[in-house]
Amino acid sequence: MAAEDGGTGRPSFTNLVAVVPQPILEMVLAPGPLKMVEGEVYFQFTKEEIARSAEPFRYSVVLKFLKNRPLLDAMRAFIHSLWGLTAIPVVSSMRRPHNVFVHMANEADFTKALSREVCEINGIFYHAFRWSPDFNEDAEPSRVPIWVSLQGLPPNFYQEPFLNILMGPNGTFIRRDNPTRCTTRTDGARLYVEVDAAKPPLTHFWIGASGLSSSRKQEIVYDTLPAYCSSCNMQGHNTRTCNLGKAGKNGGRKVGRKGHSETKILINDQG
Template sequence: MVAIKGGSSQPSFADLVAAVPQPIPEMVLAPRIPKLVDGEVFFQFTKEEIARSTKLCRFSVVLKFLKQRPSLDAVRSFIHSRWGLSSTPVVSFMWCPRNVFVRMMSEADFTKALSREVCEINGSFYRPFRWSPDFDEDAKPSRVPVWVYLPGLPPNFYQESFLNILMMLIGSFIRCDNPTRCATRTDGARLCVEVDAAKPPLSHFWIGAPGLPSSRKQEVIYETLPAYCNSCKMQGHNSQTCRGKSGQHGNGCKGTKDKQEKGQPVAVNGEGMKEKETEINRPVVSVENMQSSVKEQTGPESTTVDLCPLSASMGVIPICEEPVGMVETQKNNVLVINQVENGVEVVESEAV
């Protein structure tokens, strides 16, 4: 829904453009050849390239619903009317049917979404998580937003600069509530912190050197810290009370994925059938098939490889006129041999 400014009956052109999702900006990458280790093809990207690629989604959260997930239209409508964001976020499906990806446009909106005290949409409860490139949809991340209470903290420490320092060993400071921010309640500070639930919580800390008369021992009360199991990577229980190995406490994603990999349609809350036809029906290309296809195109006597005609059908970065060669390097008494065969870099290593 587009907000109407100035009481006019029709939204402006700028409002209409802002409400329509825009294409993501292109990112220029240097060409590289695929590599081969133990019969597996892989691609490598630098940390700088990965960091550049995450700029678009740096203000994104994942809503993992505990049971049934509302429709996307219901989620969008609820966010628009109840979250109080400054701009309209992009709400979309994820691979797991219970997960929803919400991409905000500003850090302020991201903070609001991550630190909401009541995590439910139309009666369906969820847990919010900060998205990152290594986010695993099957597991529940151990880093969760938690509301922390510091009873009796003097009001002169209510400024965010102090709270950021005091929360350094507990987690990442997100925000404090309005009574703390305005100092209208001075019996203690209440703030939202992203805590690693897999680690033992810090019960107290000292302001000033311990034992001195001018120092203060500050208690830390966690209001919403969930239990976390390091064995199955799930919330709600710990390793001592875990009933089995990973998979028994799943959130419903694995069974859905098995159906999708077999080409079976999956129903998601009456929104129709989702089919991964593009990925499922795509023919599987092995390394042997790729090499034989390359030989047919280059000929048995050629010393160069042209993968450009295969790039569209196999998803391989086009590499043209790459000579066959071998480079040997020795690192930590291990001989590493990099050999380019048919446009694929083969990495072998052996002890020396």
């Protein structure tokens, strides 16, 4: 058996580059008839079928680099050395040259990858997004992971079940920082939460009915809250400053459809 790096329990880099990719588990899917509408071929799957097909990739993230991304082997070595994962992830290219698909083996590694405070590899910065079946490489999701602070929150609420409930109206709780988890800092909780940047942020909530002397009003402080543009579906600016929106107002050129038919995949909400 190959030696492990420094006794950390993680595979050596030799094993990292030599690992044999494993095929995904095939799901059983009943064949369906070919469907056409107005000369267009389309396929329709139920929400349950789409969810089952995505199950092998539930611990996957997409890294969108702001500049040309590093080589894949360099990324694999960096991730292995500095991310502290317990298993070897699958790192692969995507259609857009700036995007990289990283498939983790378990939830703990997925949480580490999504919640890194310094989002760079070999000096090239990136945005990390949770992958889902409707992920669009030509747009950026409005749901983004960010750090928030609940200043003055009593330490008895630092337990994960409480934090899951308290963050429910604001987004999806991902994890606590170590001082919160170990209660070595009790002036407030610091959490990593996935929020919808296209919506106004929740500024506070109440523990107990609002206004009662026995209740507590809890403020939410956001480390950073990225702007999101609903015109071009990109982060970093809003609709007022969007170049695409300005071009539309000034009379942008409309692109015509190609003459051949297109294949479409639809999701049947009726199940």
